[in-house]
Amino acid sequence: MTGSSANSSQGGVIAGSFGKGAVAGAPFLLVIIPFALLFGVVGTEAGLNLAQVMGFSMLVIAGAAQFTAVQLMVEDAPTLIALLTALAVNLRMAMYSASLVPYLGAAPLWQRLLICYGLVDQTYAVSIARFESPPAMTVSDRVAYILGAFTMIAIPWYAATLLGAVLGAAIPPGLPLDFAVPITFLALIAPALKTLPHVVAALTSTCMALAFSWIPYSLGLIVAAVLAMAAGAACEIWMERRA
């Protein structure tokens, strides 16, 4: 085999991974599009101009944090409080970042910069599910996969924000799309319940997130997640000793 044909077949695999990532991200359009439309509408009604609405969706790309920031600004909260509260909503993404290190840490810095810009819940969820399953991928395949998923989600996210901001309240409310968020995530959680420790971690996360939902600044979720990771790891150790 010549060098150039090896390269082109490798390129083909990478393009294939990008496409597979994009396909895996597609079900989330059910969530992304209504959520972005709503942000466009709400942001504009709150008094943001078009550039500012788009600035949120393009520089931040984190729906829940964007809504939190806009709501606090509408309520005339101190600017620093608005900023820190919205940032706290995104803290879970540090956990996503850490859990991707074994899979993507070896990628070149510029690729990791791009991946981190687009590390939203949905890209993370579909990518980690693929990375954990056989057959194992190469690092460059994983990069293509996660960027494929992100592209599928990001372009409609920008476009629907723009549409919401321009069309405003002309969009009919109607369908119960509020519940698309839990449904799409549940669909990803189910196949992730692979072993007893995974089930233990998921149950701990559920119970603790409900129990700590009173903690302000979305920090209850962080507490619940740390406890759930510990519970999963403890269960794994217990099973190893028993075996």
Added chain:
Amino acid sequence: MTQSDATVWAVIVGLGIGTFLIRFSFLGLVGDRPLPNWLLRLLRYTPVAVMPGLVAPLILWPEATGGTLDPARLAAAAVTLGVGLYTRNVVASVLVGMVTLFALLALIP
């Protein structure tokens, strides 16, 4: 909103940079240095430790019903999880779950 344009932009840019730094934290700074085994063991459970906690309050206390438990939404959630566990197919679970929700909301006035 009474903030000046500059203040709004400060929040947008600050939130953008801050969020990026949160996302970049480990993947960016650790790179391909090996992580200790105890940490890897914990991180294996990240998806199942974060996602259930993220959606549990949305399922039990949906904003659309003012935070009260809603039978249609609860049933749709259970069906989605059930189909997911049985088929391990994400797209099938989403579709069946959404159809269940629409059907139940149409049936229950």
